[in-house]
Structure formats: C-alpha cells, structure tokens
Amino acid sequence: xxxxxxxxxxxxxxxxxxxxxxxxxxxxxxxFSRIREYASTVLTDCPESFREDNLLEQQLSEIIKNAVKxxxxxxxxxxxxxxxxxxxxxxxxxxxxxxxxxxxxxWNDFYRKRQLALHDQDFERxxxxxxxxxxxxxxxxxxxxxxxxxxxxxxxxxxxTKKNKVGVVRWFPGGSGAVAPASRKxxx
Amino acid sequence: xxxxxxxxxxxxxxxxxxxxxxxxxAAPAFAADVIARIRAGSKRIRLDFSAVAYLxxxxxxxxxxxxxxxxxxxxxxxxxxLSGSPRKVMIMSNVISLLKExxxxxxxx
Numbered sequence: 001x002x003x004x005x006x007x008x009x010x011x012x013x014x015x016x017x018x019x020x021x022x023x024x025x026x027x028x029x030x031x032f033s034r035i036r037e038y039a040s041t042v043l044t045d046c047p048e049s050f051r052e053d054n055l056l057e058q059q060l061s062e063i064i065k066n067a068v069k070x071x072x073x074x075x076x077x078x079x080x081x082x083x084x085x086x087x088x089x090x091x092x093x094x095x096x097x098x099x100x101x102x103x104x105x106x107w108n109d110f111y112r113k114r115q116l117a118l119h120d121q122d123f124e125r126x127x128x129x130x131x132x133x134x135x136x137x138x139x140x141x142x143x144x145x146x147x148x149x150x151x152x153x154x155x156x157x158x159x160x161t162k163k164n165k166v167g168v169v170r171w172f173p174g175g176s177g178a179v180a181p182a183s184r185k186x187x188x
Numbered sequence: 189x190x191x192x193x194x195x196x197x198x199x200x201x202x203x204x205x206x207x208x209x210x211x212x213x214a215a216p217a218f219a220a221d222v223i224a225r226i227r228a229g230s231k232r233i234r235l236d237f238s239a240v241a242y243l244x245x246x247x248x249x250x251x252x253x254x255x256x257x258x259x260x261x262x263x264x265x266x267x268x269x270l271s272g273s274p275r276k277v278m279i280m281s282n283v284i285s286l287l288k289e290x291x292x293x294x295x296x297x
Contacts, residue, residue, distance in 0.1 A: 035212065053273035058244050065212060118282055127255060127286060144252070145245035148280035 004119035007150040008108050015158045017167030020093055023083040028064075030072035030080055030096070035065050038082070046086050050172055056090055059152045062145035063094045063166060071096025071164055089155060091169045100163035107132055107143055114147075189214035189240070191221070201232040201266060207239040210247035210274070219250035223257040231263045234290060238269030247274070248281045255286060266290050 028038045039061040043051070050056055064080060072078035083093040101107075110132045117126040132143025149157055155169030189208035196202045204222060208214065222233065235251070237243075251267075258265045268290040270278060278284045 033213075053276075054242055055273045055276060058242065058273065058277065061212075062245055114282070118285065123286060127252075127259060144248045144281045144283070147282055148245060148248070148277060151280040 004115045006112050006115045008111075009104050009146065009150070009157065009159060011104065011159045011161060011163065013161040015156075015167060017091070017156055017158045017169060018093060018160060018165070020083045023085045023091070023093070025081060025083045027079050027081045028068075029076045030068040030074055030078045031076050032065075032068055032074045035068055036061050038064050038080070042082050042084050042092075043086075046090070049174070050086060050090050050170075052172075055152070056170070059149060059170075060092060062149060063092065063168065066101075066145065066166075067094050067096035067098075070101070071098030073098065089169055089171045091155070091167075093165065093167045095165040098164050101159065102163070104159065104163055107146060110143060111147065111150075189218065191218060193225075196232065199232075201234040201264075202230060203234040203236050203268075205236040205239065209242040210237075210240050210250070211242055211244045212246040215244075215246040215250040219253045222250075222254050226254070226257045226261050226263050231261075232266075233258070233263065234266045234268055236268045236293070237271075237274055238292060240269075240274050241272065243274035243277045245277075245281065248277060248283055251278075251287075252283060264288075268292060 026038075026042060028034070036057075039057050042060060043057055046056065064082065067080040068074060072080060078097040080097075081093075081095045085091045110129065114126065114129040117123075117129055149168070153168040153170050155171050157166065157168045159166050189206055189210055191204055191206045194203045194205065206218070210218065222235075225233065233254075235254070240247075255265055257263075266288045269292050270284075270287075270289065271292075275284070278287070
C-alpha cells in the first residue's frame with residue numbers, strides 16, 4: 001500500500017516567496033462582506049488560462065478571508081496587503097496586522113491524522129476529523145481552506161515567522177500564461 | 189445562493205436544489221437549514237449541486253457539518269450534480285470520498 005501523502009504548513013521567513021520585488025501591491029480594509037470583491041480586484045488583469053473556471057479566485061479569496069477574519073478579526077481599521085505577480089505563474093503574498101496563526105503546528109497535526117484516516121479508508125474516523133477546531137475557531141471554521149490550499153498552491157505555501165504573512169505560488173499546465181487574452185497576438 | 193426542497197421521490201430522498209454560489213456568505217445559513225431538517229426527522233436528503241458554479245471552503249465545511257449531523261441522526265445524505273470547480277474543490281479538500289453520489293438528473297443509472 002502506498003504511503004499517505006501528508007503535506008505541512010511551513011514557516012520560513014527567508015523563503016524566496018517573500019521577495020516582493022517586482023510585485024504589485026493592493027491594500028484593503030478588513031471588511032468581511034467584501035472578501036470576494038477584493039480577490040476579484042486583484043485578479044482584474046489575470047490571464048484567462050490562470051483562472052481555471054474560478055479556482056484561482058476561490059483560492060485567493062480563502063487566503064484573504066483568513067487574513068480578514070482570523071488575522072485582523074474583521075477590524076476594518078486593520079489592513080490586509082496583497083502583493084501579486086501574474087507573469088508566468090500566479091504568485092501572491094498576503095499579510096494581515098494580526099497576531100499570527102498560532103495554531104499552525106496544531107493544524108499540521110490535525111491534517112496528518114486526517115490524512116492517515118483517509119489512507120486507512122477509516123471514514124468514521126475521517127468524518128470525525130473532517131473539521132479542525134482550534135482555540136479561536138468559530139462554528140463555521142473547519143480548516144478546509146488550508147487542506148485545499150496545500151493541494152492547490154503547487155509551487156509552495158510558506159508562512160513568515162510571525163505567521164501573519166503567507167506566500168503562495170501556483171504554476172499552470174502548459175507553461176506561461178503571461179499574455180492576457182485582450183492583448184494576445186496571433187502568430188501567423 | 190438560493191435553495192429549494194422537493195418532496196421525496198420514489199427512492200425516499202427529498203432533494204435540496206441549490207442555485208448560485210455556495211460560499212462564505214451563503215453556506216452557513218444553508219448548513220443550518222439542512223441540519224435543522226435532519227434534526228426534525230428528515231432521514232434521506234439529496235443535495236443537488238447542478239446549479240452551483242462556485243464552492244469555497246465554507247461550502248465544503250457546510251457539507252461536512254451536514255454529514256456529521258446526518259451520522260448523529262442516522263440519516264442518509266446523497267449528492268448530485270457536482271462538476272467543474274466545485275467538484276475540484278471537493279477533491280482538493282479530500283472530502284469527495286465521503287460523499288455518496290447519484291448520477292446527474294437525466295442520466296442513466
């Protein structure tokens with residue numbers, strides 16, 4: 001039987017994913033009702049080939065939601081900053097003004113147990129582990145955004161030491177999508 | 189997102205058809221409604237995602253909470269019509285294996 005795939009959230013302050021040189025930046029107040037609007041704004045000039053239906057917007061929304069809700073506790077005076085680079089691949093850095101994701105190691109442990117239950121085909125145990133509840137989790141929080149994020153951000157998902165800033169990258173099949181459809185030129 | 193419930197069919201399953209985005213704004217109320225129905229005695233519910241084009245982690249969480257409530261109440265949940273990015277999100281969240289799926293409406297079983 002194949003070994004289970006158990007990924008981890010990683011802290012690496014010096015990782016190149018935090019190099020924001022050449023990236024554009026937008027700042028947003030922590031307004032919960034506008035999270036999807038923020039993600040859509042960031043992706044205004046995104047190449048169509050990166051969107052994959054709406055997966056990119058959905059995954060970016062999740063990171064912004066974590067910053068707005070868990071980082072800044074929906075305090076509209078606190079800012080979420082999003083750096084982005086949509087050349088060749090989708091790369092983002094999202095930073096909030098909160099205290100940081102203190103439950104990161106506990107979440108890694110939850111995820112490991114969940115994956116082992118899945119590997120063992122123990123669906124009773126898997127279902128009991130299907131939602132993560134940390135000290136600050138609300139009724140509607142389940143840790144599922146991070147499970148999917150570890151799958152989706154195939155170029156990495158790294159936290160800074162304070163854990164209030166995350167860098168992510170997704171590479172796309174077929175290589176560069178740097179040219180937006182509106183400016184794409186057909187080569188004869 | 190809106191949802192409506194149809195009377196139970198010949199298989200005994202009542203179908204809840206969703207339309208719109210099952211996202212962080214709509215999913216909590218949806219989960220609360222379905223869970224209330226389960227706790228009120230509904231034993232067979234089918235969730236129809238055919239008209240859902242957007243699903244996020246709150247939607248995934250809603251489905252998990254519904255499954256957990258169903259397990260506690262010995263009720264049965266089936267899903268139908270998961271496709272496109274909502275299906276990909278369920279797969280990436282490793283929740284797809286928890287779901288008992290019916291063929292899309294109109295397709296042969």
